Amino acid sequence: MTTETETTTVYRLAPAVAARLLGAVLCLVAVVILLSTVLIAVVDLHTVFLLVPVGLTLLLLVATWWLWRQKGWVARLTAEGYRIQWVRGVGAASGRWKDVEDAVTTTVADSPVVVLRLRDGRTTTIPVEMLAVDREAFVRDVQAYLQRGHGLRKW
Structure with a gap:
């Protein structure tokens, strides 16, 4: 939800x-x-x-x-940044969109994840199967927040 x-x-x-x-x-x-x-x-x-x-x-x-x-929420996206909780091995649990260099989709242990790579070398790994949302919808939302956060970047 x-x-x-x-x-x-x-x-x-x-x-x-x-x-x-x-x-x-x-x-x-x-x-x-x-x-x-x-x-x-x-x-x-x-x-x-x-x-x-x-x-x-x-x-x-x-x-x-x-x-x-x-x-009971796992991911919270705001205009300023994001916060992830309840995820073991998430990496950086929070960050600002302007500090995110790029975002990629991949799989870890046969599970789809979204990885946000920060400019300082840290990453945030979000397992999409933990979320009560369609994977593509989540990716679109993250992309929209990331673009609003710092311009025209695309995946």
């Missing part, structure tokens, strides 16, 4: 990636509840003590939902 304002475009986490992350959280929760159940059976505690991990589970799920709602 993409959110646009007058000068900012926000690209959210792709649903498939969010589902994998939520699956990992749910597996963690299941292990905690299982261990709690075994502990209650071994120590012979009252089953009411099982409400503690269940309550913590609900709290964790609400916190996860809130975190993804508030900070």
Whole structure:
């Protein structure tokens, strides 16, 4: 899902990636509840003590939902520059468009990425599959921001 304002475009986490992350959280929760159940059976505690991990589970799920709602974006493009989060190995996580020398599309580990090469030699690698947007649409948006950021440069 993409959110646009007058000068900012926000690209959210792709649903498939969010589902994998939520699956990992749910597996963690299941292990905690299982261990709690075994502990209650071994120590012979009252089953009411099982409400503690269940309550913590609900709290964790609400916190996860809130975190993804508030900070679930991956790329934020503004008239001044860009910011990338939640991407391991991104390189330079933020930069100004006037500092970007050029942008290229390529593949890394069989996944399509957009690489922004900065004038100081650093790079920003954005895996397009993490974004809830069509790859070509993202490339067009980055190109438009880059052109507005410093003139007539083309890919």
